[in-house]
Amino acid sequence: MLRLQKLTKTYKTGDQALKAIDLDVPKGQVLALIGPSGAGKSTMIRCINRLVEPTSGAVLLEDVDLTGLGSGALRKARREMGMIFQEYALVERLTVMENVLSGRLGYVGFWRSFLRRYPQPDVDEAFRLLDRVGLLHMADKRADELSGGQRQRVGICRALIQNPKLLLVDEPTASLDPKTSRQIMRLITELCQERGLAAIINIHDVALAQMFVPRVVGLRFGEIVYDGLPTGLTPDKLTEIYGEEDWEATIEKVEEEQEEIEAAE
């Protein structure tokens, strides 16, 4: 469904953030993108919806090349791709409801959105989504009154109300505590399953990625160095992605946790 072909990004400073990335994401697949800071994970996600302009290569979303689109067509294409951010990126001074409805901006005209006159089906859908993530009672609160986990849920609603085919998720758990992180990851993967969405999730936490996704892609210095099952991430592979370190603890922890969860269930 999404195909990256020789996607390259060279910054003005001459840094090559992405070196001819080839990647294929089939419909409904959730994949985690891991790698050290500065490996180009964020750049890659932003090149897909062109918040960052790729230098060369192609991004094919259902066989339409996004890199060549004009601004109007690009806006239409962006509606197909929901984005979830590390620091939530909610508009802090707007209410939860306004933030969720802002996901429909690509579909409604300027004056309707300016006067907050969204079509009733959009409002219904917003209530349904807020209910789904357990924030229905918060709809009228201002976004800056919410806790980190709650804000990220609003961010998820904003992405989903776009009715996207693909989710681009940039470090969804980096500013959350471990328990909330798992809840958010579980929510994202569940919602993707419910709606048959594909997703690319940038994530720092290898253990968390292994817990929730069926496919892991490892990025290092702008190149894909691993692409496969989460169970295939051996200490050797992690060393290849991140560099030398004792990886046994990370991997064992995951296995123990999974056993615990299974035992608890």
Added chain:
Amino acid sequence: MPVLARGDAQIWRRRTARESLTRAFGWLLGLAVFAVCWLMISAKTTWFFVFDAPRIAGDIWTRATPPRWEYITQLGRPIWDTLNIATLGTLIALCLAVPVAFLAARNTTPSALFIRPVALLIIVSTRSINSLIWALLLIAIIGPGVFAGVIAIAIRSIGFCAKLLYEAIEEIDQTQVEAITATGASRWQVMAYGIVPQILPAFAGIAVFRWDINIRESTVLGLVGAGGIGLQLSASLNVLAWPQVSLILIVILVAVVISEWVSAKVRGAII
């Protein structure tokens, strides 16, 4: 931050010896300049008038008190004019300052090469000329009266408001803008959802702050004939009617105190 090794102990000083010496020399130089300036000013002052000042001030004080309270019936209209000059001037200035600010801010300007310098020029030129001088110019162009005062205040305020506003625009959180852009929103929608909510508190603060300043500025505009209570002030000064002057000063003081109180309340309510 020099660290000196003395024996095996490491000694830390805030500055190196050379730096402290340079600083001491700088202070000495400053003192010397101050002393020279003091001497020059002193040589050009007629000290007789200065020593005479307390007596003259006392004399004016006795002439000015008590204020001529019955004169207040003639001040209602002028102080109302003054308030109107300040308020209308501020409103017009804000309407013009908003687009200028968006054109001047680095992250929203359509062209950093051509349009931004023009916007900055507007800001600098309107800011650098005092409203009293704008009023003098405008009286020559559109004749004396309240309207000239309104326009003078408006022009003077554009630069001030636009400058503070464009700085607020440049300091917004860019990820919120990114998030709105990523939904497929148009340029104007990004502005309305990603930028405007972030600068609204700053905008309200700037508006009441400038209104507060403008009340004070508009009280003197009458001195050059641009309407308001300054007109009465200059008339009274010309005929040496000191009891009237003191009453006018009291009225101005009360108006300024009330405007300060209002603007503090409004700012407190928004932020």
